[in-house]
Every structure is written in structure tokens, then in C-alpha cells.
Amino acid sequence: MSAADGNGMTVPHAVDPAAPDGGEIPVLDVSDLTVGFGSADKRRSIPLQGIRLQVAAGERMALVGESGSGKSLTAAAVLGLLPEGAEVIRGSIRLDGEELIDAPERRLRELRGGRMAIMFQNPRASLNPVLTVGGQIAEVIRVHGDAGRRESWTQAVDLLAEMGIPDAGRRAKDYVHQYSGGMAQRAALAMALSCRPDLLIADEPTTGLDATLQQQVLELVVEQVASRDASLLLITHDIAVARAHCERTTVMYAGRVMEVGPTDAVVESPKNPYTSALLKAFVTVDQRRMYAISGVVPTLVGELGECAFADRCPLAGPECREDVPALRPVDDRLVACVKA
Amino acid sequence: MSVVSPRASGSTAPEGIGRVVAAARARPVRVLVAVAMMAVLLVALVWDPEWRELRVVLTVLAILIAPAVWDAQRREVRPAVAVMLALILLALIGPLFTRDPLMLNVGEALGAPGGDLWFGTDQHGRDIFARVIHGAQLDLGVGFSAAALAVVVGMPLGALSVFAAAHIKGGGLFDSVLLRISESFQAFPTLLLALGIVAAVGPSIPILIFIISIVNVPVYLRLTRSAVAPIVNADFVLAARCAGQPVLRILLRHILPNVKQVVLAQFSVNVAWAIQILAALSFVGLGVPVPTPEWGAMVRDGYEQLVYGRWWVALFPGLAILFAVLTLNQLSDRVRHTT
Numbered sequence: 105m106s107a108a109d110g111n112g113m114t115v116p117h118a119v120d121p122a123a124p125d126g127g128e129i130p131v132l133d134v135s136d137l138t139v140g141f142g143s144a145d146k147r148r149s150i151p152l153q154g155i156r157l158q159v160a161a162g163e164r165m166a167l168v169g170e171s172g173s174g175k176s177l178t179a180a181a182v183l184g185l186l187p188e189g190a191e192v193i194r195g196s197i198r199l200d201g202e203e204l205i206d207a208p209e210r211r212l213r214e215l216r217g218g219r220m221a222i223m224f225q226n227p228r229a230s231l232n233p234v235l236t237v238g239g240q241i242a243e244v245i246r247v248h249g250d251a252g253r254r255e256s257w258t259q260a261v262d263l264l265a266e267m268g269i270p271d272a273g274r275r276a277k278d279y280v281h282q283y284s285g286g287m288a289q290r291a292a293l294a295m296a297l298s299c300r301p302d303l304l305i306a307d308e309p310t311t312g313l314d315a316t317l318q319q320q321v322l323e324l325v326v327e328q329v330a331s332r333d334a335s336l337l338l339i340t341h342d343i344a345v346a347r348a349h350c351e352r353t354t355v356m357y358a359g360r361v362m363e364v365g366p367t368d369a370v371v372e373s374p375k376n377p378y379t380s381a382l383l384k385a386f387v388t389v390d391q392r393r394m395y396a397i398s399g400v401v402p403t404l405v406g407e408l409g410e411c412a413f414a415d416r417c418p419l420a421g422p423e424c425r426e427d428v429p430a431l432r433p434v435d436d437r438l439v440a441c442v443k444a
Numbered sequence: 445m446s447v448v449s450p451r452a453s454g455s456t457a458p459e460g461i462g463r464v465v466a467a468a469r470a471r472p473v474r475v476l477v478a479v480a481m482m483a484v485l486l487v488a489l490v491w492d493p494e495w496r497e498l499r500v501v502l503t504v505l506a507i508l509i510a511p512a513v514w515d516a517q518r519r520e521v522r523p524a525v526a527v528m529l530a531l532i533l534l535a536l537i538g539p540l541f542t543r544d545p546l547m548l549n550v551g552e553a554l555g556a557p558g559g560d561l562w563f564g565t566d567q568h569g570r571d572i573f574a575r576v577i578h579g580a581q582l583d584l585g586v587g588f589s590a591a592a593l594a595v596v597v598g599m600p601l602g603a604l605s606v607f608a609a610a611h612i613k614g615g616g617l618f619d620s621v622l623l624r625i626s627e628s629f630q631a632f633p634t635l636l637l638a639l640g641i642v643a644a645v646g647p648s649i650p651i652l653i654f655i656i657s658i659v660n661v662p663v664y665l666r667l668t669r670s671a672v673a674p675i676v677n678a679d680f681v682l683a684a685r686c687a688g689q690p691v692l693r694i695l696l697r698h699i700l701p702n703v704k705q706v707v708l709a710q711f712s713v714n715v716a717w718a719i720q721i722l723a724a725l726s727f728v729g730l731g732v733p734v735p736t737p738e739w740g741a742m743v744r745d746g747y748e749q750l751v752y753g754r755w756w757v758a759l760f761p762g763l764a765i766l767f768a769v770l771t772l773n774q775l776s777d778r779v780r781h782t783t
Contacts, residue, residue, distance in 0.1 A: 217688030229679035
């Protein structure tokens with residue numbers, strides 16, 4: 105199963121009809137990414153199976169799915185920081201065309217923070233409590249460039265000011281416990297963008313914030329990413345957030361990609377039954393009862409040779425169980441469903 | 445980081461001596477104290493060739509802890525630090541002003557406290573006050589050196605073992621091996637282990653420091669390990685990795701500063717243990733050689749006299765041990781509570 109060459113032998117590399125600038129190399133190109141926990145000879149759980157994810161230059165892509173669908177694990181795999189015991193079984197991850205799987209740790213270290221950066225759900229926890237906020241940002245700048253102490257500090261203060269931290273020169277000397285939640289997330293964004301990455305991965309960046317701040321912080325993220333001509337991969341379980349901020353959306357379920365397409369189109373006319381079910385489950389104000397998808401998520405032991413949603417899908421038929429449905433172009437998007 | 449790029453060297457950030465000068469200008473009081481301490485050290489070094497190393501240790505320590513006395517943010521630890529500092533200064537400078545602690549004067553043997561002899565004399569007519577003051581240098585010096593050596597070895601090992609288990613391939617094995625070694629040390633009662641080693645290699649001050657630190661290394665190893673374990677996979681560590689920082693740098697810059705408070709609290713209590721171990725070893729005759737003034741040895745010399753009502757021979761060195769240990773325990777307690 106050689107997939108490091110990324111020619112997509114195992115899953116045909118479907119061309120996304122709606123991908124902007126189809127001719128150019130995408131910033132992030134994940135194909136057939138399969139990740140397993142545990143050794144191959146025992147019962148092995150496969151939390152990611154054949155993931156395909158492309159983020160074009162300057163594009164904002166949302167990665168949506170319920171808890172446990174593999175969103176964050178995909179991000180960890182891209183950064184080359186899979187948890188202990190997990191390994192990439194096959195597939196390819198390319199950043200600006202450069203293969204990251206089996207890349208040396210030294211190279212990955214240069215890329216992390218330098219060309220791809222991430223911000224996490226809980227900004228307070230992602231900043232070190234015993235170092236000043238400015239000092240941490242300056243440190244990242246020093247690790248990735250040849251700026252001196254004073255120069256990197258000035259850059260860090262400028263970045264904090266740019267992210268809307270008032271009196272940044274003074275606040276840079278503060279510790280994270282002196283920051284409010286919104287400010288801490290702004291500081292985390294400043295740190296993530298400090299080395300002008302090509303790709304920013306935002307893993308549920310506003311889940312820990314209240315609703316009024318969510319909007320502000322997300323707008324800031326989008327604005328700053330755009331002003332740096334970077335791409336954004338926004339991981340969220342909130343479809344409204346995806347719709348408000350991202351041009352395209354990738355829907356994941358049980359470690360598979362179910363549907364990829366322009367966000368508005370995916371939300372308004374889902375082509376994969378799972379996407380429809382997910383959207384139905386999304387609570388709206390005027391709703392009397394919450395909708396729940398019947399059945400349970402399949403256990404992820406071993407590679408499933410059928411559609412992962414088949415057990416719960418209202419449209420499921422025998423053809424759904426024959427093979428893993430491949431992502432195929434349907435109108436303006438890619439759908440992994442034989443019925444679509 | 446060793447490669448100096450042309451851009452970095454051309455930057456305006458002060459380097460080398462310039463940085464030291466800039467830091468000195470920012471905190472003039474601290475510089476004055478440091479200079480004063482250096483002067484004390486110089487005097488202490490010139491006047492007596494014996495135990496120079498211990499005096500260096502004490503002076504360095506005084507310089508390190510002195511700033512906490514007027515650090516407004518550490519109000520809680522100020523009294524304890526001040527007392528500790530006074531004790532160290534007494535140990536450093538006090539011996540200059542006392543009589544010779546080794547001078548025998550059989551005519552005045554076992555004299556009760558009074559007159560010029562504040563603490564009385566022992567069975568050889570030696571001035572107990574002079575011996576208690578001289579003993580402070582040895583006990584505090586050995587105590588701090590041993591505890592410091594134990595920290596220097598135990599803390600990085602403990603942090604590295606659990607950090608390696610989480611972030612470096614093959615680190616789990618390193619962790620287990622280290623823990624089994626430390627367990628085999630801890631299987632023996634501390635004092636018994638120290639006794640055994642001294643009996644085997646013979647007592648001398650460097651060996652005593654070495655042994656007392658060896659028996660304490662597992663304490664720091666386990667303490668640091670347990671303090672690092674909950675944060676080894678903290679979000680900020682992951683964030684630092686995602687920002688492309690090398691793992692060892694993360695260990696040094698991001699993890700160790702988070703556990704220093706715990707280790708510091710343990711350190712001051714550990715100095716007290718070290719003093720007690722030294723005193724205990726001397727008490728059974730395996731500590732410092734006679735007639736060196738050492739608190740534990742003095743208590744041993746004096747306890748036979750207790751039954752004859754000559755309480756002062758054992759009491760004053762005993763009080764000295766008590767006072768030093770109490771101060772250190774207080775310090776440890778305050779440090780722990782300021783976290």
C-alpha cells in the first residue's frame with residue numbers, strides 16, 4: 105500500500121468541481137489518509153479512513169462533524185503530532201506540495217508554526233501560565249527566524265496590538281491569568297500568526313467563549329488570515345459558524361469524509377443522507393423537539409468495507425454494503441454516497 | 445541557537461556584558477547586595493583555608509535568596525527568608541568574632557554558662573558558643589550543598605523521565621529503569637543507607653555531602669516526576685510543539701518553570717533533613733572527624749553530661765539544630781503556600 109507517493113492508487117483522486125483555482129497546488133492536500141491505533145496484528149481501531157481534504161490558497165474551509173468524527177485527529181495528523189500509539193497506515197499529506205508523512209522531525213518542526221499553525225479550543229490552557237504572553241510569542245518568532253530578543257519582542261507587541269489587545273506594550277508583559285478569555289484567544293491567534301503561516305488550523309477556536317465574543321473572535325481570525333493571504337481550516341461542530349465564515353465545507357462522519365462542497369450549497373441542499381441528518385439535528389429556535397439520528401456510530405475497529413452510515417441511513421440498501429463509497433463528483437461537489 | 449546570523453548581530457538588542465549592565469541599572473539594590481555578599485565571601489575565603497567551598501556555597505545561597513526579602517510580591521516568605529539570611533550571615537561572619545572553637549582549656553572544663561562564656565564549656569573546656577557558631581557553617585554548608593546536589597541531579601532526571609515517556613520515542617523504557625533504580629534506593633531507610641555507605645567509604649566532608657545528596661535524589665526524582673506528569677500533555681505544551689519548538693527547549697522553558705515552586709518548597713525542607721542526617725551520623729560517630737565543631741557531634745558529647753545536671757553541653761547545639769530546622773520548615777511552608 106504505497107501511498108506516500110500520493111498518486112491515489114487506493115482511492116481515485118476525484119477532482120473537486122468547485123475547488124477554486126483547480127490548476128494550482130493546494131496549500132493543504134490530504135489524500136487517502138488512514139490512521140490506526142494499536143498494532144496491525146491485533147484488533148486495531150481505525151479512527152480515520154481514507155480522508156481527503158484540500159484547502160486551496162487563500163481559501164477558508166470548514167471541517168464539520170460530530171464529536172469523535174475525527175476532525176481534531178485529522179488536524180493532529182497534518183501537524184505530525186498524532187497521539188501516542190496512533191500511526192498513519194497510508195495516505196499522503198502535502199503542504200504546498202511537500203509530502204509531510206515520513207518527513208524528518210527537524211523539517212516538521214520548521215513547518216509547524218512557520219508554515220502551518222494551529223489555535224486551540226481553550227486559549228487559557230494553550231498559553232503557558234508561568235511565561236509572559238509577549239515572551240511566548242517572541243519565543244516562537246525567535247525559534248523560526250533570526251530575530252534577536254528585542255526585535256522579536258517588538259514584533260510580538262505589534263502583533264498583539266494588531267489583534268486588538270489594548271495597550272499591547274504593557275499587556276505583553278502580563279501572564280495569561282491576567283487576560284480575559286477573549287483576549288487570551290486573541291493572543292493565541294497572534295502566536296499562531298506570528299511567523300506568517302500559509303495555513304491556519306483553528307480547532308473549535310470559539311467553543312470556550314460566549315456567543316457575543318464568538319462572532320468577534322471569528323471575524324478577527326477571518327480578517328487576519330485574509331490580510332496575510334493565508335488559508336484557514338476551521339474545525340467546528342457548529343454549522344452556523346461554518347456557514348458564516350467559510351466558503352467551502354467538508355463534512356466528516358466516523359472517520360470518513362461524507363461530502364465536500366460550497367458551504368451554502370451543502371447546507372441548503374445536502375446530497376449525502378448523513379449531511380441531511382446532521383442538518384436536521386441542528387437545533388433552531390422555533391423547533392419543538394430535537395431531532396436525533398437513530399442508531400449509533402459504528403465502532404471503529406478494523407476498516408469497514410461498507411458505508412459507515414449504512415446502519416443508520418433511511419435510504420440504505422444492499423448496494424451501500426458492498427464497498428466503501430468513494431468520493432465522487434456530483435454537480436458542484438464531492439459526495440461519498442452511492443445513492444447521491 | 446548557537447549560529448549567530450548577520451541580522452541578529454546587527455540588531456539593537458544588548459548582548460553579553462551590555463545585557464548585564466542594563467539588568468544592573470534596572471535593579472540597583474540587588475546589585476548592592478550582590479556586591480556586599482561578594483565582599484563577605486572574599487573575607488571568608490582569605491581568613492581561613494578550611495571549608496572554603498562550604499563558605500562559597502553559603503554566600504551564593506545568600507545572594508540567591510536575598511532578593512526575596514524585599515520582594516513585595518512574596519510578602520509571605522519574607523520573614524522566613526530574612527531569618528534564614530541572618531542565619532547564613534551569622535555562619536559566614538560569626539566565626540570571625542568568637543574564640544577558637546578548638547582551644548582546649550582543661551581548667552575550665554564543664555563550666556556553666558555565664559560571664560564571657562555565654563553557653564558554658566564542654567568536657568575539654570572548649571567554648572560552646574564558639575563551637576555552635578562555627579558548627580553553623582559546617583551544618584548549613586553541608587545541608588545546603590547536599591540538598592542542592594540532590595536537586596540538580598533529581599529534578600532534571602524526574603522531569604526528563606516522564607517527559608520522555610510522553611514525547612520522545614523509547615522514553616518509556618528510560619522512565620521505568622530510572623524508577624526501578626530510585627525504588628531500590630528508597631527500599632532502605634534513609635539513615636541506614638547513609639550509615640552503610642559512610643561505614644564502607646569512611647567519613648569526610650565531601651563524602652558526607654555526596655552521600656546525603658544520593659539518598660535524597662529519589663525524593664526529587666519522584667516529586668518532579670509527579671509534578672510534571674499532569675502538565676506533560678497540557679495544551680500549552682502541545683501549542684509549543686505545534687509552534688515548532690524543539691522538545692528539550694519545551695522541557696526547559698515551558699515545563700520546569702511550572703514545577704519550580706514545588707521543588708523549592710521541598711528543597712528547604714530537604715536542607716533540614718540533610719542537617720538532621722549529618723547530625724545523626726555525627727551522633728553515632730560516623731560524621732565529621734573530631735574535634736571539628738558540628739552540632740550533632742556536640743549533642744553526642746553532651747548527652748552523657750545530662751545525667752549529671754550539666755544540661756548546657758547538649759542543649760545549645762540541640763537548640764541550634766532545632767532553630768535551623770524550624771526556620772527551613774517555615775520557609776518551605778511559606779513557599780508552598782505562595783504558589
